[in-house]
Amino acid sequence: AVQKGGYAHFMLKEIHEQAQVAREVLNMLNGSPDVAAVIEKMKNARNLYFIGCGTSYHACLAGAVYFAQLAGRAVIPVLAPQFAPQYAPTVGAQDVGLFVSQSGETKDVLNALQVAEEKGMTCYGLANVIGSTLTKATVCALPLCCGYEISVPATKTFTNQVVTFLYLAYRLAGRDTAELETIPALMTQTLETVAAPVEALAQKINAWSDLYSLGYGATYAIALEGALKLKEITYAHCEGMLSTEFKHGPLSAVTKGLPIIFSVAPGDVPLIVSGLNEVTCRGAYAVAIGQDDPRLRANASDVIILPDSTPQIAALLAVLPLQLLSYHMSLLRGFDPDFPRNLSKTLTVD
Incomplete structure (x- = not known):
């Protein structure tokens, strides 16, 4: 049986396993014979699609930004149920899709995969469960190498999805993937340094039932993922948004003390400072x-x-304090972060 290993909850254990599983997925990717074939197909694709739901979709969004920033390659990230009505009429054998699912059994992703294969698209998978339907139905599937993830809110599977996209972007760009070997140590360092301030922050903002999580560029996907974690296990309404969109309407919701969290990549500080000033002055x-x-x-x-x-990498690291924040706020509210109400780990229904 899978044990908590001294942690109070599986979620906290899995948050702290992220450095190790990141190391394992990087080792796997370095030794995988499938990666070169996937990259070659991506290079020659007319259009490239990353398809997922929920947390996996947020990883797809981050991956699309990485591919553009590092390899100059446009990618279309798609919420799986929207693939059939919006994109299926336009795709064909010249296109490549990477279908992403922790379990490999997400019905919405499998539905999109079926439509894509009927149109002749080359389809690859990214999943944690080897032998799942997704891994069997695609040309090849890259494993996430996370081991068991028991807690319903995804943590280590999300970060390994993002690490995989970052690795593929490096390969597509012809960059040295050895640069990514710093990620596990940086994850460990991040968890150690943010632990106390995040726990203190949870105490400060826990009374609020509404809050916002904002990001820009690669941190936009991270902001969405942080908002989802907060919704899933604190039951607060946390809206994830592109930071520059906040002034287009939601700014009217700002009242004294309203918590607004900005995830910031180093090159985006001037733009984020503008957003900070817009909300703090109100x-x-x-x-x-x-x-x-x-x-x-x-x-x-x-x-x-x-x-x-x-x-x-900074964008990837920013999700760690958001995971911890949601965990601590869940505990403060008396909830079990491992098994939030109304949710299951694998969604096998339409």
């Missing part, structure tokens, strides 16, 4: 998650400091 409690920067300290109500890294 009374919001603005939290910046990013590398240490005097501009963030001067303009945010609170700053959660991440270790220095590349812009792409």
